[in-house]
Amino acid sequence: MKNSDWPLWEVFVRSKQGLNHKHVGSLRAADAEMAIENARDVYTRRSEGISIWVIESKNVHASDPSDMDSLFEPANTKVYRHPTFYDVPDGITHM
Amino acid sequence: MKEHLFEYLLRLGDDSLILGHRVSEWCGHGPILEEDIAMTNISLDLIGQATSFLKYAGEIEGKGRDEDNLAFLRIEKEYKNSLLVEQNNGDFGVTMMRQFLFDAYRLPLFDALQHSKDEQLAAIAEKSLKETKYHYRHSAEWIIRLGDGTEESHERVQKALNSLWRFAADLFQADEVEKALEEAGILPNMADVKSEWLKNVQAVVSEATLSFPDNNWEQHGGRNGKHTEYLGYLLAELQYMQRTYPDMEW
Numbered sequence: 447m448k449n450s451d452w453p454l455w456e457v458f459v460r461s462k463q464g465l466n467h468k469h470v471g472s473l474r475a476a477d478a479e480m481a482i483e484n485a486r487d488v489y490t491r492r493s494e495g496i497s498i499w500v501i502e503s504k505n506v507h508a509s510d511p512s513d514m515d516s517l518f519e520p521a522n523t524k525v526y527r528h529p530t531f532y533d534v535p536d537g538i539t540h541m
Numbered sequence: 542m543k544e545h546l547f548e549y550l551l552r553l554g555d556d557s558l559i560l561g562h563r564v565s566e567w568c569g570h571g572p573i574l575e576e577d578i579a580m581t582n583i584s585l586d587l588i589g590q591a592t593s594f595l596k597y598a599g600e601i602e603g604k605g606r607d608e609d610n611l612a613f614l615r616i617e618k619e620y621k622n623s624l625l626v627e628q629n630n631g632d633f634g635v636t637m638m639r640q641f642l643f644d645a646y647r648l649p650l651f652d653a654l655q656h657s658k659d660e661q662l663a664a665i666a667e668k669s670l671k672e673t674k675y676h677y678r679h680s681a682e683w684i685i686r687l688g689d690g691t692e693e694s695h696e697r698v699q700k701a702l703n704s705l706w707r708f709a710a711d712l713f714q715a716d717e718v719e720k721a722l723e724e725a726g727i728l729p730n731m732a733d734v735k736s737e738w739l740k741n742v743q744a745v746v747s748e749a750t751l752s753f754p755d756n757n758w759e760q761h762g763g764r765n766g767k768h769t770e771y772l773g774y775l776l777a778e779l780q781y782m783q784r785t786y787p788d789m790e791w
Contacts, residue, residue: 452573473575476686483679484575487582 454503455481457488459495467499475500545721546659547601548621549728551611552714552764554594555622558612559772560643561587562779563630572633579679583640586672593665613783617773618766625708627763627772631701634694637683638701642709642742644677649737653729662727681745688749695750702746703754708769710759712738718764 452474458467470489475481481500490498509517521527564584571577595608625643630636651673654666687698713735722728746753762768782789 474573475575479682483682484579486675487579488575491578491582 452476455485455500456503456506457481457485458499458501459485459489460497460499461495463496467497470494472503542721542725543601543603545718546727547598548718549722550594550598550601550662551621552623554591554598554608554611555620556626556643556712557587557594558591559620559622559775560626560640561585561591562775563626563628564636564640566630567636580636583676583679586669586676590665590669590672593668597661597665609783613780617768617776620768620772620776621764621766622772623708623714624711624760624763624769625705627768627775628705628708629771632697634687634698635701635705637680637687638698638705640676641680641684641745642705643712644673644680645741645745646709646712646734646738647673648677648741649734650729653734657728658726681741684745684751685749688746688751698749699751702751706754707756707758707760709742711761711763714761714764716764 453476454472455475455478456472457470459470460467473481473484473488475484478500482498485498485500489495561584564580564587567577567580568584569577571580591612592608595611599606599608599611625639628635628639648670651666651670655663655670657663657666684698687694689695713731715731719728719731723730
């Protein structure tokens with residue numbers, strides 16, 4: 447059994463109800479079922495989660511690091527997109 | 542009745558303890574990292590179950606022996622685990638077949654034991670059942686993968702079934718201990734548990750395209766303390782620290 451024979455999977459775990467699934471890492475498995483079981487053992491054995499998603503890594507499409515300037519740089523000069531220019535009224539506590 | 546319950550708790554506890562130790566031998570040697578962690582998890586679950594059963598056994602016995610005392614300071618003939626769980630790990634196919642035959646037995650047993658008239662036993666069974674369900678899912682899936690996999694994996698796991706089948710029979714020992722506990726409502730009808738076990742095993746074996754050995758010879762003895770030669774070596778390792786440094790704790 448060679449590790450490289452099995453595809454790579456990305457693992458997402460939801461830590462509790464109402465929160466998003468969060469990427470926690472990756473692992474090797476022969477199919478989706480085995481990927482979920484392996485993820486259970488590798489990533490949730492210390493009660494880290496209540497739900498697991500797995501997705502084959504080849505299905506993840508990523509942005510190109512060399513495009514960073516054109517993709518992300520422009521947002522840095524648009525401070526007005528952050529709602530930081532408002533005065534929070536008195537009595538609003540949870541903001 | 543107390544002696545019978547003590548005796549039966551040893552069977553439960555020793556099955557978990559000895560198999561837990563066997564599976565722990567894989568730690569750091571698993572075929573892949575993920576499986577290595579899975580097996581270590583299973584091993585820890587089993588050792589946790591052993592702790593619960595042996596602790597309760599010590600209380601029932603009432604001679605001041607605790608779970609550590611029972612786990613580490615008995616001699617070979619005083620262990621009441623089935624012959625199946627003490628067998629050597631062999632290759633991964635042997636380990637998974639041993640695990641599968643065992644999990645398929647523990648599943649209906651714990652399911653029924655949840656309703657035992659003995660509340661403590663029912664509580665331990667209920668807690669352990671959740672773990673056992675996962676163990677069964679894990680081992681049954683591997684048997685199907687290996688049996689219905691490549692020519693080599695099929696051949697190996699078939700060989701494992703051929704060699705372990707006679708020891709699997711030792712999981713069940715319809716003797717006066719079990720009968721008395723059945724009558725007291727502490728144990729479920731063990732004949733029902735056995736037929737449930739057989740039904741599960743047959744379904745998975747056939748899905749895995751495996752076949753049962755022609756020879757239906759049953760090797761018994763574990764429940765009476767008559768073990769195969771492998772248990773002594775296992776105990777030597779298991780007990781070494783406690784024998785060498787009596788009463789050590791950490």
